[in-house]
Amino acid sequence: MNASTLVFCAFTFFYLATGTLFSQDKELTQTGLEQVVAGDFREFRGKKIGLITNQTGVDRKGRHVADLFKQAANVNLVALFGPEHGIRGSAEAGASVGHQVDSATGLPVYSLYGATRKPTREMLQGIDALVFDIQDVGARFYTYISTMALAVEAAAETNIEMYVLDRPNPLGDRVAGPVLDPKHRSFVGIHPIALQHGMTTGELARMFLGERWIYSDDTTKSVNRSWSKLHVIPVTGWRRQVLAASDINWIPPSPNIPTLATTLVYPGVCLLEATNVSEGRGTHEPFLMFGAPWIDSDALAKHLQAEAEGIALTPISFTPVDLPGMAMNPKYEGEKCHGLKLRVTDSAKFAPVKFGVALLVAFQQLYPNEFKMRPEGMARLSGVAWVYEMITANESSAAVWKRIEQDAEKFREQRQPYLLYK
Known part of the structure; x- marks a missing residue:
């Protein structure tokens, strides 16, 4: 059993044991972030954290993941990383985003959609774990999963932990569309998955590692291929169905996906x-x-x-x-x-x-x-x-x-x- 499966089982058992889940008739959908908050950040205590997120990283109460990690006891949030559209989601599609300082937390924000699209060793210096919390839309060419894939590569290269705080796939379980031909690999198609993949970001991260796709690039040849520090904090109360507006606190993931x-x-x-x-x-x-x-x-x-x-x-x-x-x-x-x-x-x-x-x-x-x-x-x-x-x-x-x-x-x-x- 790999590390991500162990974490998934542990979190599921904890929330079943503590009665957090609702009845089978109608369970409350809780994201990975909400599971972390309910568990009092126990996985992250004593660690220096780098957080990859944007405006979608909120809980049901509208609290942003960066603020929650910043306020958590014995958790040291030291850096933020922003994907396409930036840390607050205001940049246009395809627009290069520069490094900046986050006004809410005062932390440095490293852009992963500018001069580099992959966290560098310098950016990760002193960081114990990367955390990814971004809402995806379920299509291969939506670039957030490419950002996540490169972050997994970077974590493997530097031998640090990688956590994915999972969120539902709004399109549910359905799979459709051609599988990417590696000849057409790009940032809008980084690994050979179906156009509509029917998977969550956590599941995709597991697949990227399990299929060893993160080692396919020349830049990862020196990586320790026994790296197994990927952890997925699961969603609860979601049954792979198409997401309803009432299921989670839905925030537009980019300017042109408003609803x-x-x-x-x-x-x-x-x-x-x-x-x-x-x-x-x-x-x-x-x-x-x-x-x-x-x-x-x-x-x-x-x-x-x-x-x-x-x-x-x-x-x-x-x-x-x-x-x-x-x-x-x-x-x-x-x-x-x-x-x-x-x-x-x-x-x-x-x-x-x-x-x-x-x-x-x-x-x-x-x-x-x-x-x-x-x-x-x-x-x-x-x-x-x-x-x-x-x-x-x-x-x-x-x-x-x-x-x-x-x-x-x-x-x-x-x-x-x-x-x-x-």
Whole structure:
């Protein structure tokens, strides 16, 4: 039994024994952070801590993880590390973030989305344990899991402990989408997992270590490969279901994922980023609407109706504009776009990646002259070259989806040993 499994079992036993869990009818979902607070930070006493977090690292009462660690007795929080969008989540997507000092705690904040994306040995000097507490959205190309993967590598290289304070995957258990081809590895696809992986950050960390992917880079060749100091502090009261707004204190994880509803469509609609169709950036509902000046909204809605299980499609027109903190210079800035607005009506039936593929195929069929995809961009987002190749060869959405499902089925089996929740 490895270290992360031992920690998981110990925490689960503790909270069952102390009666913290509610009845089986309705258990209160408690994040890893809330488990740590309830356990009085016993795992971290006497240690110097480096904390990787952002604005999502809060408990049900709205208390931030940095403040809680800073105030905890006999716990020495010495440094903060910020991912894409920064420690408070205000930077735009893709914008480089510099080192700074956190005004709330007075601690140094090392940016992991600037000159370096991996904690350096200098940054980790004197630190006993790295702690990761960030809410993910369940899609491979969302960069927080890449930040976590590199942090696990850094912990292994420096032989320090790594803790993941787990949080629910808002998309639940469903697996979909191609598994990343390592040839297309990037910061929006760091390890060979499915596009919609159906795993929590803690489970992913276990997989990254268990599959020995953290040793695949040339920079990790000198790492002690017996390193086993990864610990996952589990979520309780969550059964791999799609997250409801009442389950946890939901904080938007980035400026363009403002609501839980956005997360439900994001894994599919985000594929439009590699096309000349607006994915809704430059509006206050990105990913919940999309369009282009040359689209016939009614015709598109009619064409997609058979693919719209669990989702309502409403023809819409919108004009993307600069929105400081959300989108600068969005596609078709100042131009009127026509497209669709999305509303998920049944999250159990709606399959976002399948719908995203249907969108790409529909645009290729309806607008072969106007619609453009960037092959490199589509390979980075989808994780493979063949999605672009099949669509431009005018394959049906059913044919593309069949191949995607073959990929996903292999990943479902591969991930099984690393799952922590029923």
